Amino acid sequence: MKHIASIAAAATALSLMVGCGSYPAPNDKLVNSQASLRAAQEVGAQTDSQGALHMRLAQEQIEKAKQLMADGDNKRAEFLLLRAEADAELAVALARQQSARNEAQQALEQLKALKGGR
Numbered sequence: 001m002k003h004i005a006s007i008a009a010a011a012t013a014l015s016l017m018v019g020c021g022s023y024p025a026p027n028d029k030l031v032n033s034q035a036s037l038r039a040a041q042e043v044g045a046q047t048d049s050q051g052a053l054h055m056r057l058a059q060e061q062i063e064k065a066k067q068l069m070a071d072g073d074n075k076r077a078e079f080l081l082l083r084a085e086a087d088a089e090l091a092v093a094l095a096r097q098q099s100a101r102n103e104a105q106q107a108l109e110q111l112k113a114l115k116g117g118r
Contacts, residue, residue, distance in 0.1 A: 023078075036089050037059060043092055054091040061084035
C-alpha cells in the first residue's frame with residue numbers, strides 16, 4: 001500500500017510539473033520582436049505618425065509579454081510577441097514607404113527644375 005501511495009504521489013507531482021512547464025518560454029520570439037523594434041528605430045519609423053503608433057504598440061506588447069513570461073503564461077506571451085514583431089515590421093515598412101515617397105518627390109522636383117532650365 002505504501003508503494004502505491006508513493007507512485008500516486010510521484011505521478012501527481014509529474015503531472016503538475018508537466019502542466020506548468022508544458023509550454024516553453026518564447027525567448028526566441030522575444031529576441032525577434034526586440035530586433036524588429038530596433039530596426040524600426042534605426043530606419044526612423046518614429047518620424048511617421050503611423051510608424052510611431054506601431055512602434056509604441058510593439059513596445060507595449062513586448063513589455064506585457066515579459067510580464068506574462070514572468071508569470072508563467074508563455075503561450076499568451078508568445079502570441080503577444082508575434083503581434084509585437086508584426087507591429088514593428090509594419091513600422092519599418094511604413095518608414096521605408098515614406099522614405100521612398102520623399103525620394104520620388106525630390107526626383108520630380110529635380111526633373112521639373114531640369115525641364116524649366118531648358
